[in-house]
Amino acid sequence: MxxxxxxxxxxxxxxxxxxxxxxxxxxxxxxxxxxxxxxxxxxxxxxxxxxxxxxxxxxxxxxxxxxxxxxxxxxxxxxxxxxxxxxxxxxxxxxxxxxxxxxxxxxxxxxxxxxxxxxxxxxxxxxxxxxxxxxxxxxxxxxxxxxxxxxxxxxxxxxxxxxxxxxxxxxxxxxxxxxxxxxxxxxxxxxxxxxxxxxxxxxxxxxxxxxxxxxxxxxxxxxxxxxxxxxxxxxxDSLRVGTGYDVHAFAEGRALVLGGVTIPYERGLAGHSDADVLVHALMDAIVGALREGDIGRLFPDTDPRYSGASSVGLLREVAALMRERGFRLVDADTVLVLEKPRIAPYREAMRAGIARALDVDVERVGVKATTTEGLGFAGRKEGVAAHAVALLERCRA
The missing domain is CATH 3.90.550.10 (Spore Coat Polysaccharide Biosynthesis Protein SpsA; Chain A)
Structure with a gap:
């Protein structure tokens, strides 16, 4: 002793x-x-x-x-x-x-x-x-x-x-x-x-x-x-940073869902779930900060349970995982890369919906959009990309 x-x-x-x-x-x-x-x-x-x-x-x-x-x-x-x-x-x-x-x-x-x-x-x-x-x-x-x-x-x-x-x-x-x-x-x-x-x-x-x-x-x-x-x-030492990136091609006959908001447009995005590229990038950032790999490991596109799934619903599951691991979201920022449609009219609704899913104040969520000046697949209007960064903090006991 x-x-x-x-x-x-x-x-x-x-x-x-x-x-x-x-x-x-x-x-x-x-x-x-x-x-x-x-x-x-x-x-x-x-x-x-x-x-x-x-x-x-x-x-x-x-x-x-x-x-x-x-x-x-x-x-x-x-x-x-x-x-x-x-x-x-x-x-x-x-x-x-x-x-x-x-x-x-x-x-x-x-x-x-x-x-x-x-x-x-x-x-x-x-x-x-x-x-x-x-x-x-x-x-x-x-x-x-x-x-x-x-x-x-x-x-x-x-x-x-x-x-x-x-x-x-x-x-x-x-x-x-x-x-x-x-x-x-x-x-x-x-x-x-x-x-x-x-x-x-x-x-x-x-x-x-x-x-x-x-x-x-x-x-x-x-x-x-x-x-x-x-x-x-x-x-x-209690802070964690994660980055996320996702890309989806446009597809005929699908609704366009970005940031949890259905946006009137001639085409939607191809994908196993609702193909919400913005929420996917944000989930990937949070999962990365938790050192849990990526969302493909959590929600594989080979699993029929996620066929047509709401990405905002999956975001709620990621938020639950974050809390289970003892972390909370300090701040998140996202950017959509696309030529059309215009995102500005829907930006605040996206922020509010994402904040609700994460159970945080809307001021902790950023959403913005940019173009590529006609360059690349986004410039050719072939699809949409999204980037996200998330800052997490370990909760005090």
Whole structure:
């Protein structure tokens, strides 16, 4: 079992905020809640112990822990006077079957599941390793100074890393290290230093530099901006674009149906269904965005069920498939390529009918037409082509 100990016992005095940094809000919820959500989402974490300010256990539990609704949280316990005391409290509350301990600052809400999992995997791959520290190489030149602020040394930054959390340990190694320190009175500045002092080998795992810790007020603004940037990237990841194209030849004795509207004309379009070339192109765009192939796979022209079928009716089926796959239409635009008939008188009716079939506002549907200036099959009035583009967005749960 792998247990995460989220240390959230600090009073946040440097933040200058009543309630401390753990309950300060970014992205509409407490910092600690953001942190818990990440650990809950990490598949390699089995249990979570939250360590809080000893005088505010119930408050932290109700305000920041309970709203997350994580089944992994096995305990919310009081911390101690120092960070090391708080970690000891968390170790005592960890399930007895825990083999790996992951210690993390509750005030580092921008950690990612991938970073947590990467550090755990590094530890578990190396039998000689007692611990792994997430951090990054120092990019700044560091100065060692004395009590008078005089520089006494400039360490080689090539050998210096900035340590962050999470810090991952074999459970017995970190328990033994803290017990040894308690007996000797030794104290360190982070959990890895306890394990190092006890003789354990600790490695470093390169994590992202935006794994910032909330300490002073400006850190909240930085974290908020980084969170918004991440959500923006996630929003882009949820978008899908599809393009569609279809062409049908004119045929005698058939009605001309374009965009779901029957248009008075001397000829219609040849096809297995009603041959609505505009709706076919739009369906192909949506199906393409869903990565479902094309409409020929969904509605093969060898299937008698689709003989003479209404393309708008098939569009409703595509819309249902889109919703089943967890997407919604953001926007669609289409263009008909033909010399005649004129489309302008019927354009708004086409938009309205398509919008109804897709169950979206008509402003999300565009329809237009163009000619080829007499060039090609469309210019020779042999048939009609249509192009479409559709933008889909994954629906939020």
């Amino acid at each position: 792998r247990t995460a100990i989220i240390v959230a016992g600090g009073k946040g005095e440097r933040l200058g905020r009543d309630g401390g940094k753990q309950l300060a809000h970014i992205g509409g919820e407490p910092v600690l809640s953001h942190t818990l959500r990440v650990f809950d989402a990490c598949d390699l974490i089995d249990a979570i112990v939250v360590v809080t300010d000893p005088g505010r256990v119930a408050e932290y539990g109700s305000v920041a822990v309970a709203p997350v609704g994580s089944a992994k949280v096995v305990a919310v316990v009081p911390g101690g006077l120092s960070r090391s005391d708080s970690v000891r409290s968390g170790l005592s509350a960890a399930p007895g079957s825990t083999g790996v301990i992951v210690v993390h600052d509750g005030a580092r809400p921008l950690v990612t599941p991938a970073t947590i999992a990467g550090a755990i995997e590094m530890l578990e791959r190396d039998d000689e390793c007692a611990g792994v520290v997430v951090g990054h190489p120092s990019y700044d030149t560091l100065k060692q100074v004395d009590d008078l602020d005089v520089v006494v040394a400039t360490p080689d930054r090539a050998t210096i890393w900035s340590a962050q959390t999470p810090q991952v340990f074999r459970a017995q190694a970190v328990r033994d290290a803290y017990e040894q320190a308690a007996h000797t009175g030794w104290t360190g500045t982070d959990d890895a230093s306890f394990v190092e002092h006890a003789g354990g080998m600790v490695r470093v795992f390169a994590g992202p530099r935006d794994n910032v810790k909330i300490t002073v007020p400006e850190d909240l603004r930085v974290a908020e901006a980084l969170l918004q940037a991440r959500e923006g990237r996630a929003g882009m």
